[in-house]
Amino acid sequence: MTDIRIQNLTKSFGSTIALDNISLYVASGELFFLLGPSGCGKTTLLRSIAGFYTPNKGRISFGGHDVTKLPPHRRKVGMVFQNYALWPHMTVFQNVAFGLENNKIPKAKIKDLVHEILEKVQLAQYASRKPNELSGGQQQRVALARALVVHPKCLLLDEPLSNLDAQLRNDMRCEIRNICKEHQVTTVYVTHDQKEALSIADRIAVFSKGKINQIGTPTQLYKFPSSRFTAEFVGETNVFQGVIVQIGSGEAIIRTKIGNFRGILSTGINNPRPGKKVYISIRPECFRLNDFPNQENSVRGVIGNVTYFGEVAHFKFERDGVILRISELNPSHFTNVQNKSMYVTVSSEDVVILDVD
Numbered sequence: 001m002t003d004i005r006i007q008n009l010t011k012s013f014g015s016t017i018a019l020d021n022i023s024l025y026v027a028s029g030e031l032f033f034l035l036g037p038s039g040c041g042k043t044t045l046l047r048s049i050a051g052f053y054t055p056n057k058g059r060i061s062f063g064g065h066d067v068t069k070l071p072p073h074r075r076k077v078g079m080v081f082q083n084y085a086l087w088p089h090m091t092v093f094q095n096v097a098f099g100l101e102n103n104k105i106p107k108a109k110i111k112d113l114v115h116e117i118l119e120k121v122q123l124a125q126y127a128s129r130k131p132n133e134l135s136g137g138q139q140q141r142v143a144l145a146r147a148l149v150v151h152p153k154c155l156l157l158d159e160p161l162s163n164l165d166a167q168l169r170n171d172m173r174c175e176i177r178n179i180c181k182e183h184q185v186t187t188v189y190v191t192h193d194q195k196e197a198l199s200i201a202d203r204i205a206v207f208s209k210g211k212i213n214q215i216g217t218p219t220q221l222y223k224f225p226s227s228r229f230t231a232e233f234v235g236e237t238n239v240f241q242g243v244i245v246q247i248g249s250g251e252a253i254i255r256t257k258i259g260n261f262r263g264i265l266s267t268g269i270n271n272p273r274p275g276k277k278v279y280i281s282i283r284p285e286c287f288r289l290n291d292f293p294n295q296e297n298s299v300r301g302v303i304g305n306v307t308y309f310g311e312v313a314h315f316k317f318e319r320d321g322v323i324l325r326i327s328e329l330n331p332s333h334f335t336n337v338q339n340k341s342m343y344v345t346v347s348s349e350d351v352v353i354l355d356v357d
């Protein structure tokens, strides 16, 4: 098992700074995600870890050993690309055996190792098929088996599910997590899909413009974002402006256009004080619709569009030109509420106070 340490990594392409002084630590056996919008530098970091790019500055180490200058084949990483990159003329067995043959492993041993890994990814019966005789999900598992069979120090996955349809993507997410955990392999996984990251990551680094915005577990990022960028990129949220009117320990009361809210101060807020302009972020599912107000954190307004999905309904709620998005689970008791005047209430631990960037 191997941990990965990235220290002050910078990588530019001409005048584009793809990675700007990045530092992060991936623990041994961890499933670690790099999440961010297109062009933020995720793939550049992954390819730098694999050794395909040489950074301008900084250091990469595996298990305490500096690998920054090692060529890719000496780093012992397994990589799975977006398009799987399987050899079309080879069978599943031959695709998976390729890396072992390169390592001069005896033929009998190769046979055992390939069969063992194909069993694990549930492809043993497809060993003699060619890639074009397999479904997208099966090809994806061949690519995983090929990367894992050489017992890599770490596994690097670049958008491995992007070619699959929605249902298969869901199934494969859990399968990837199970395989990584079973092999106890340190895994770095690149995606721009926040649901993919939230559902299976141990921890996630949120990237923006070549920098890390926040690192945390899925719950930490979702419940306690430290910036407006993370709040909006990881899940849906309502963000609106206000001013701090009172400050307590780790919390504050914010005056906004639609009323006062008590909330928690995010870790990213700089020098909070009365009079400071801030944002507050409230997830749609944290609001409760009611006919009566609560003592605090209640707003009266009018229900706009209602979209019913069965298990959940989405409501637009308007007050003084501010539109809030609200979702209610099991919404059967809120039929025919469009245009009705109602209250929304939110608990103070679900109101996150963020710096104005």
Ligand code: ATP
Binding pocket: 013, 016, 017, 018, 036, 037, 038, 039, 040, 041, 042, 043, 044, 045, 192
């Ligand atoms: P995506 O999700 O679209 O793959 P990403 O977050 O992986 O995006 P990168 O591919 O790492 O982003 O690109 C980061 C920045 O570096 C972008 O501005 C991109 O145009 C630039 N870049 C990446 N690779 C190269 C290259 N080989 N030559 C020049 N510029 C590059």
